Amino acid sequence: MTSPAASADLLALARDIAVRASEFALEARRAGVSVAATKSTPTDVVTAVDRDTETLIRSMILEARPDDGIVGEEDATRIGTSGLDWIVDPIDGTVNFLYGIPSWSVSIAVAEHTGADASGRADSAEPAGVALAGVVVNPVTGELFEASRGGGARSMGQPLAVNTGVPLGQALVATGFGYAAEVRRAQADVLTGVLPEVRDIRRMGSAALDLAGLAAGRIDAFYERGLNVWDHAAGGLIAREAGARVGGPRGGREDAELLIAAAPDLYDAFADLLRRSGVDA
16 A cells, blocks of 8 residues: 555645646637547537647656556556556546636546556546545636545645535535436436435536535535546545545445445435435436
8 A cells, every 4th residue: 555655745746737737728728629529429529628638647647657557538548567547537527618617627646556457448437446646626716626545635725624414405416417318318317306305406517626526515415427437536535535425336336337425424315315316227
């Protein structure tokens, strides 16, 4: 297991890379942006800035730590030899980025294992390994959220802590939706069961910022189906280190099927509501 001091060093490097990448992406956004390609559906877009930002991040990681692996959204997995993998989402919330909505982020985590295979592919449906450090930056607002394993979570130097003592009926819940029409229909069905039982629903458009927002007490709970490891690796660590319980389907660990996050005293009631609303269907 990596020592706390080593985790702190990794966090410092992740912070520096995330800040530099955020500055690059924000400047590119100000210069103008357009869709470069689509992925799973016509609404699942990628911009040239996504790709260029990931290229920049990868180059900075390899300059500092050439033996590490890299799992990123926009490029092939790099298999390392150090036992550490960097998990990179260059722009989480690309649709917000495209439209100029100020809710998108650069997300970078370092984990001890991610499940990449010998062919150079990482199964994005698998959960991240043991996350050691994570940084999420909103380039538009300049907010930076960070955590190291066992070292707590902070934003702009201030410690973060999830809201506690919130009953289910007063919980502000964030979620997100997939891109495929049939997935969205199923997610809408779940939402009709959840919405009447909680304070309200928010859909901000960046899972990394949602999890960071949970850590900061801006929401009380979060759930989403269909997330990839790069969507939640950094944000999940930040939420955990702020006191959240983070889990997945049927009481297991978070994965591509489902991620649930809330304060420990709210988690079970919230997870039960999701089950009753059909989230496991």
